[in-house]
Amino acid sequence: MIQSVGKMFLILILNLIIFICGEIPQINSQSINNTDNNLFNTxxxxxxxxxxxxxxxxxxxxxxxxxxxVPEINEFTFCLWIKSTNLTYPHSIFSYSKNEKDRLVRAWIASNGQSIHLEINNIExxxxxxxxxxxxxxxxxxSWDNERGxxxxxxxxxxxxxxxAPQMAGHVIQNDGDIVLGQEYTDFDKGLEEGIEGAALGFNLLLxxxxxxxRNSFEQNNQLINNEPMTFMSGIDLPEFIPRHITKSIGPALFPQTYPLSYRYARKSLPSSRGGIKSVSKDDVDLIKIRNKRQTPIVSMLNLNINSRDKFNYSIPLGLRLIEMGFYHCEIGRGSPFIGGKRLLISWTRTPVKIFGGAILKxxxxxxxxxx
Structure with a gap:
């Protein structure tokens, strides 16, 4: 009798809880897995x-x-995604000029896509x-650096x-110029021939x-000597705990040693016989049509001691981080990774820009x- 009364009392309490709080969800391993996956995949x-x-x-x-x-420039790295629909004319992928006449930096794809160029101060x-x-x-x-050209x-x-380019060692690019994508800003008198015809995305300029x-080693050593927090993706201080869903998005950008095998090629020049530093024959040009299979390994942070600095590689140059993140993880920052702090002079998504001539944002x- 006492047991039956106890059961009835428990049932009454349970019904009261359901009435107040609503239906109790059915929890199983599948729902837990789905919840966990939602942390990774919005x-x-x-x-x-x-x-x-x-x-x-x-x-x-x-x-x-x-x-x-724009400050004086001693070094820079810029990246962009580009797709041409017509390569009859050259495509200007970066123009930095002054007074609409002085060419300070100029980068472009030649007509028919046959070559890519860089000029600084009118010097090829x-x-x-x-x-x-x-x-x-x-x-x-x-990328360019005036330390040794x-x-x-x-x-x-x-x-x-x-x-x-030894002749460019020590050269300082002037400040207060105009940065343009899509046209050569000093060539308006030439009409409409030179300019991007197609689409572009993720233009970022890092100083x-x-x-x-x-200079980079000096900055990093100062941080270690003064016991300052290191800035991974430079500009974001590493927190005491990084949520798993953020870690998956960033992945190899924080931990380069976990990169897939293909990432190594981002840090090595091709042999000269395959279009590297010295020369390229016409027979070798097709080898530069690069189509890597992207891999995005997940970095587990669950058992990682954040305070163990020896686990991290501080020596990766900022410009190289921009290159690797922009290619392997273009989705970070919607095309503009959070690196460099103020040294990221132009961010595709966070720096105001003016659109001229009816170009369409889509x-x-x-x-x-x-x-x-």
Whole structure:
């Protein structure tokens, strides 16, 4: 009798709880797994979309212009995703000029996609043969440092070119110029021929090179000597705990040793026989049509001691981080990774920009190299 009364009392209490709180959900291992997966994979429909810019160069000269104070430049790395629909004319992928006449930095893809160029102060830094095709996305990065005049070119995560221009050692690029994407800002009198026809996404300009340098080592050593917190992706202090869902997004950007095998090519030049530093024959040009299979390994932080500094590699140059993150993890920051702090002079998503000539800003997905 006492037991039956006890059972009735428990049932009454349970019904009261259900009445007050609502239906009790059925919890099983499947629902737990689904909840855990949701931490990693936010539904696409809830994500803020990425944006690409569409250029036609029809009717009006179309370009993007960033109006901001530009300091003197001793080193830089810039990256962008680009897809051409017409390579009849050269495509300007970075123009930095002053007074609409003085060319300070100029980078472009030559007509028919046959080469990629960089000029600084009207001096040719490199002219690298390539085989850029229409209607294909490419991730293109260039880097330069005035410490020894070193420069480099990366296409789709691979280091195509790494060399020195001794005559540019010590050269300082002037401040307070105009930064433009899509047109050569000093060539308006030439009409509409030179300019991007197609789409671009993820243009970021970082005032740091992709190479090891004494200035970068000095900055890092000062942080260690003064026991200051290191800034991974420089500009974001590493917190005491990083949630798993953030870790998955960042992944190899924080822990380069976990990169897939293919990442190593981002840090090595191709042999000269395959289009590397010295020369490229016409027969070798096709080898520069790079199409890596992207891999995004997950880094587990569950058992990681954040205070163990020896677990991290501090020596990766900022510019190289921009290159690798932009190619392997283009979705971070919707095309603009959170690195460099103030040294990230232009962020694709966070720096105000003016659109000229009727170029169209359009939503796109975050699948790297697809961007439908």
């Amino acid at each position: 539904p696409t429909k809830n994500r803020t979309p990425m944006h690409k810019i569409l250029f036609t160069q029809r009717g009006y000269i179309q370009f993007l212009r960033w109006q901001l104070p 830094i490199f002219n690298q043969p390539t085989s850029i095709q229409v209607n294909q996305w490419y991730h293109i990065c260039q 070193r420069y480099g070119l990366w296409i789709d995560g691979q280091n195509i070119l790494d060399d020195y 740091a090179s992709s190479f090891d340098s004494t 939503n796109t997905n975050n699948k790297c190299g697809v961007f439908n």
